[in-house]
Amino acid sequence: xxxxxxxxxxxxxxxxxxxxxxxxxxxxxxxxxxxxxxxxxxxxxxxxxxxxxxxxxxxxxxxxxxxxxxxxxxxxxxxxxxxxxxxxxxxxxxxxxxxxxxxxxxxxxxxxxxxxxxxxxxxxxxxxxxxxxxxxxxxxxxxxxxxxxxxxxxxxxxxxxxxxxxxxxxxxxxxxxxxxxxxxxxxxxxxxxxxxxxxxxxxxxxxxxxxxxxxxxxxxxxxxxxxxxxxxxxxxxxxxxxxxxxxxxxxxxxxxxxxxxxxxxxxxxxxxxxxxxxxxxxxxx
Amino acid sequence: xxxxxxxxxxxxxxxxxxxxxxxxxxxxxxxxxxxxxxxxxxxxxxxxxxxxxxxxxxxxxxxxxxxxxxxxxxxxxxxxxxxxxxxxxxxxxxxxxxxxxxxxxxxxxxxxxxxxxxxxxxxxxxxxxxxxxxxxxxxxxxxxxxxxxxxxxxxxxxxxxxxxxxxxxxxxxxxxxxxxxxxxxxxxxxxxxxxxxxxxxx
Numbered sequence: 001x002x003x004x005x006x007x008x009x010x011x012x013x014x015x016x017x018x019x020x021x022x023x024x025x026x027x028x029x030x031x032x033x034x035x036x037x038x039x040x041x042x043x044x045x046x047x048x049x050x051x052x053x054x055x056x057x058x059x060x061x062x063x064x065x066x067x068x069x070x071x072x073x074x075x076x077x078x079x080x081x082x083x084x085x086x087x088x089x090x091x092x093x094x095x096x097x098x099x100x101x102x103x104x105x106x107x108x109x110x111x112x113x114x115x116x117x118x119x120x121x122x123x124x125x126x127x128x129x130x131x132x133x134x135x136x137x138x139x140x141x142x143x144x145x146x147x148x149x150x151x152x153x154x155x156x157x158x159x160x161x162x163x164x165x166x167x168x169x170x171x172x173x174x175x176x177x178x179x180x181x182x183x184x185x186x187x188x189x190x191x192x193x194x195x196x197x198x199x200x201x202x203x204x205x206x207x208x209x210x211x212x213x214x215x216x217x218x219x220x221x222x223x224x225x226x227x228x229x230x231x232x233x234x235x236x237x238x239x240x241x242x243x244x245x246x247x248x249x250x251x252x253x254x255x256x257x258x259x260x261x262x263x264x265x266x267x268x269x270x271x272x273x274x275x276x277x278x279x280x281x282x283x284x285x
Numbered sequence: 286x287x288x289x290x291x292x293x294x295x296x297x298x299x300x301x302x303x304x305x306x307x308x309x310x311x312x313x314x315x316x317x318x319x320x321x322x323x324x325x326x327x328x329x330x331x332x333x334x335x336x337x338x339x340x341x342x343x344x345x346x347x348x349x350x351x352x353x354x355x356x357x358x359x360x361x362x363x364x365x366x367x368x369x370x371x372x373x374x375x376x377x378x379x380x381x382x383x384x385x386x387x388x389x390x391x392x393x394x395x396x397x398x399x400x401x402x403x404x405x406x407x408x409x410x411x412x413x414x415x416x417x418x419x420x421x422x423x424x425x426x427x428x429x430x431x432x433x434x435x436x437x438x439x440x441x442x443x444x445x446x447x448x449x450x451x452x453x454x455x456x457x458x459x460x461x462x463x464x465x466x467x468x469x470x471x472x473x474x475x476x477x478x479x480x481x482x483x484x485x486x487x
Contacts, residue, residue: 077331
């Protein structure tokens with residue numbers, strides 16, 4: 001099953017975009033897609049460098065930072081949440097909310113990236129040396145395109161200006177519609193993306209119909225947190241819930257520390273789907 | 286211990302190149318890594334939460350980010366010294382090299398350019414060609430003039446340098462997110478603090 005690409009509609013003409021930078025949240029999304037061949041938009045972007053130019057490309061993923069740096073940041077996030085809250089559940093709610101917003105973005109990002117035909121438009125993405133080079137890239141940078149057009153089956157658009165990510169996508173990947181598919185998606189690709197490995201297990205609860213569990217024996221991001229008073233894995237719960245919510249599988253996710261023989265930090269993420277999800281599952285197909 | 290530090294000082298005194306090789310080696314072989322985009326997204330979520338909490342008062346957000354960074358910095362220096370076992374720097378120039386080639390490299394896997402030294406050699410700039418904090422980021426219209434998105438880095442540097450007896454001011458001069466040509470951080474050495482014994486200890 002395949003779907004045509006639908007570009008986000010633009011209700012506002014990007015006329016005022018020329019003199020301004022940034023996202024105007026009072027107006028809403030404006031078209032600054034990687035495929036915007038419109039000269040005016042391209043020239044605006046040339047000066048500022050659009051976030052879409054490099055970061056959406058599958059090749060962009062792969063960069064790493066040290067776990068230490070992440071742990072420090074995470075620790076500050078937790079203490080920030082702690083200072084702003086009165087109760088433990090409020091802290092967890094805040095962490096959850098942080099994760100939720102990430103989850104919403106992840107679903108879009110991962111699905112988009114997996115839709116790009118592998119190998120095509122490779123040359124489009126390359127880390128540029130300096131700021132000057134970056135600015136040049138946005139306009140003329142597509143000049144290195146011919147190799148990309150040759151490599152890709154889909155991205156066969158000849159002119160350098162049109163070389164962009166969307167030209168290397170023929171069909172968007174189908175979204176997961178069944179409950180098990182979407183759970184597999186979380187268990188596999190999402191975990192792989194976040195922690196460089198799939199989660200350790202995906203289990204269905206034997207007691208309740210709507211309950212599933214994702215198990216992580218060695219949670220990466222909370223490994224330096226010794227306190228068990230606050231369950232910091234609620235951040236990951238938020239991510240899971242964000243992904244599932246946006247995929248139209250409303251649910252609540254909670255984290256429970258369930259140590260086992262060898263894994264004393266083992267965490268079980270319990271996913272409880274809303275009743276409507278089960279009803280829909282039973283209806284279709 | 287002495288052999289170790291002699292070895293290091295030989296390598297760092299030798300040339301700039303060896304400091305780079307030294308940090309590359311630490312990054313490649315001795316550092317646990319995590320997806321940089323998770324880092325980016327987490328930071329983004331922190332900043333946006335702060336903007337909401339402070340009702341879009343970006344001056345407060347800036348100073349809060351810097352304070353968060355300071356908290357990180359005072360701890361991070363410990364981690365840094367444990368990993369690198371680098372000796373005390375002889376000059377502020379050397380400090381700048383260690384910050385850009387070593388510290389940024391082993392934590393964030395980027396190497397900012399050092400430049401724009403003041404004539405008195407107490408102020409320099411770090412040019413961040415890549416900034417793992419700010420991928421995916423577009424600043425909203427109302428924040429573009431006021432918010433220093435990556436301000437946490439200033440706090441980190443200030444905190445870390447303070448722990449090695451260097452009282453510094455660190456601030457952002459420009460940021461590509463604001464539409465500037467490059468992202469430039471300025472580090473100014475105020476004074477070298479005297480080593481003091483904490484109160485209550487003999």
